[in-house]
Amino acid sequence: MASQRRLGQENSASRTALMDGVESVLRDDGYAALSARTVAERAGLKHQLVYYYFQTMDDLLMATYRRHTDRVLERIELAFRAPRPLHAVWDVWSNPVDSRLNMEFLVMANHNEAIRAATIAIGEESRRVGLERIAQLLAPTKLDGAVFNPMAVMMAISSLGGIVGLESALGISGGHAETRAMVEWCLDQLEPEVAPGVAVAGKG
Amino acid sequence: MASQRRLGQENSASRTALMDGVESVLRDDGYAALSARTVAERAGLKHQLVYYYFQTMDDLLMATYRRHTDRVLERIELAFRAPRPLHAVWDVWSNPVDSRLNMEFLVMANHNEAIRAATIAIGEESRRVGLERIAQLLAPTKLDGAVFNPMAVMMAISSLGGIVGLESALGISGGHAETRAMVEWCLDQLEPEVAPGVAVAGKG
DNA sequence: GTCTATACACCGATAGAC
DNA sequence: GTCTATCGGTGTATAGAC
Numbered sequence: 001m002a003s004q005r006r007l008g009q010e011n012s013a014s015r016t017a018l019m020d021g022v023e024s025v026l027r028d029d030g031y032a033a034l035s036a037r038t039v040a041e042r043a044g045l046k047h048q049l050v051y052y053y054f055q056t057m058d059d060l061l062m063a064t065y066r067r068h069t070d071r072v073l074e075r076i077e078l079a080f081r082a083p084r085p086l087h088a089v090w091d092v093w094s095n096p097v098d099s100r101l102n103m104e105f106l107v108m109a110n111h112n113e114a115i116r117a118a119t120i121a122i123g124e125e126s127r128r129v130g131l132e133r134i135a136q137l138l139a140p141t142k143l144d145g146a147v148f149n150p151m152a153v154m155m156a157i158s159s160l161g162g163i164v165g166l167e168s169a170l171g172i173s174g175g176h177a178e179t180r181a182m183v184e185w186c187l188d189q190l191e192p193e194v195a196p197g198v199a200v201a202g203k204g
Numbered sequence: 205m206a207s208q209r210r211l212g213q214e215n216s217a218s219r220t221a222l223m224d225g226v227e228s229v230l231r232d233d234g235y236a237a238l239s240a241r242t243v244a245e246r247a248g249l250k251h252q253l254v255y256y257y258f259q260t261m262d263d264l265l266m267a268t269y270r271r272h273t274d275r276v277l278e279r280i281e282l283a284f285r286a287p288r289p290l291h292a293v294w295d296v297w298s299n300p301v302d303s304r305l306n307m308e309f310l311v312m313a314n315h316n317e318a319i320r321a322a323t324i325a326i327g328e329e330s331r332r333v334g335l336e337r338i339a340q341l342l343a344p345t346k347l348d349g350a351v352f353n354p355m356a357v358m359m360a361i362s363s364l365g366g367i368v369g370l371e372s373a374l375g376i377s378g379g380h381a382e383t384r385a386m387v388e389w390c391l392d393q394l395e396p397e398v399a400p401g402v403a404v405a406g407k408g
Numbered sequence: 409g410t411c412t413a414t415a416c417a418c419c420g421a422t423a424g425a426c
Numbered sequence: 427g428t429c430t431a432t433c434g435g436t437g438t439a440t441a442g443a444c
Contacts, residue, residue: 028315030314033315106307108234109374111232111234123371123376149383152385152386154379155368155380159363159368162363164363166310170313170320172323172324172327174327175331179355179356185348
C-alpha cells in the first residue's frame with residue numbers, strides 16, 4: 001500500500017507552512033474547504049508540494065491535528081500550574097480563536113476514523129490531566145465530591161467554554177456575559193483570590 | 205440574479221425527500237460530503253431534481269436548516285410544558301442523534317452567512333423561550349438570581365448537553381456518567397421530584 | 409525542492425427531450 | 427416531474443523536467 005513517492009524532511013519550512021495552511025483554512029472556511037489547492041495557496045506554495053511532503057491529504061490533516069492536540073495539552077498542563085488552575089483552564093477553552101479550530105476538529109471526528117481515534121484520546125487525556133488537583137480544590141468545599149466529580153467539572157468547563165468561544169467567534173453575544181459571570185462565580189468558590197495555604201509549587 | 209428556471213411545489217414528496225437526504229448526509233458524512241449528487245442518492249432521486257425544487261444547493265441547505273430549527277424550537281417549547289422543564293430541556297439537548305446534526309450546523313455557521321444569521325436567531329430564541337419559567341424555578345432556591353441568571357442556566361444546559369451528546373455519538377464515554385449525574389443533581393435542586401398525586405414514572 | 413503537465417472523478421448548474 | 431446530455435471548474439494524485 002505504501003507509495004513509492006519520495007517525501008520531504010520533517011523539519012522543512014514548507015512542511016510547517018502547509019500545516020499552518022490547514023489550520024488557516026479550517027478557521028476561515030471550515031473543513032469542507034480543505035483541499036491541496038486551498039491549503040497550498042495559504043502557504044504560498046503550489047498544490048503539488050502537498051504530495052511531496054505528505055503521502056495523502058489525510059496524512060497532512062492528521063499531522064496538523066496531532067500538532068494541534070499537542071499544543072492544546074501543553075496549554076492545559078500549563079494552566080494547571082497557574083495560581084488559579086481552573087480559572088486558567090476556563091480561559092484556555094473559552095478562547096474564541098482556538099474554539100473554532102477545536103470545534104471544527106471535533107465535528108470532523110464524526111466522519112474521519114483517524115481523527116475520531118485521536119479525538120477520543122485527547123478528550124480523555126485533557127480531562128485526566130490535573131484531576132487530582134481539582135479533587136484537592138473540591139475537597140475543602142461544602143460541595144459533595146461524589147456529585148461534583150473532578151472529571152465532570154472538567155467536562156463542564158471544556159464544553160461550556162468551547163461553545164461560548166465558538167459562539168463569540170460567530171458573533172453571538174446574547175447570554176455570554178451572564179454565562180461568564182456565572183462560571184467565574186462558581187470557579188471563585190473553588191479558587192478564592194490567592195490562597196497562600198494551598199499555593200502550587202511551580203514546577204521547575 | 206433570479207434564475208428563469210421553473211420550480212416544483214413546496215408540498216412535493218420529492219422535495220421533502222431531498223431535505224431528508226440533506227440531514228442524512230450531514231449526520232453520516234458531514235457537511236463536506238454535501239452535494240446535489242449525494243443528497244439525491246439518499247432520496248432515491250437523480251441529482252438534477254435538486255435544481256427542479258431549489259434554485260441552488262444553498263437554497264436546499266437553508267430550507268433544511270429552517271425545518272430543523274423549527275423542530276428544535278418546537279421540542280424546546282414542548283419541554284417547557286413538561287412537569288420538570290429543565291430536566292426535559294436537558295434531555296432534548298443531550299440527545300446524541302440530534303447533537304450530531306446541531307453541531308454540524310453550528311460549525312457550518314462559521315462559514316455560511318445565511319446559516320450564521322439563522323443560527324444566531326435560533327440560539328437566542330431557544331434560550332429566551334421559557335426564561336420566565338426558569339426564573340420562577342430559581343427564585344425559591346438559595347442560589348443568587350444575579351449569578352444564576354436564567355439565560356446563563358439555559359446556555360449551560362444546551363452547551364453541556366450538546367457536547368455530551370456529540371461525544372456519545374463519537375463513542376466517547378469517559379466522564380459522561382459523572383457529568384450526567386452532576387447535571388441531574390443540579391437540576392434536582394431546582395426541580396425536586398414532583399408532589400405526590402402527580403403521576404411520575406418511577407425514578408428510583 | 410519546486411515546478412509543468414497530465415490522468416480521471418466529482419462538483420454546481422443548465423438545456424431540453426419526454 | 428423526471429430524465430439524458432453537457433459545460434466549465436475543482437478535486438486527489440502522479441510522472442517527470444529542472
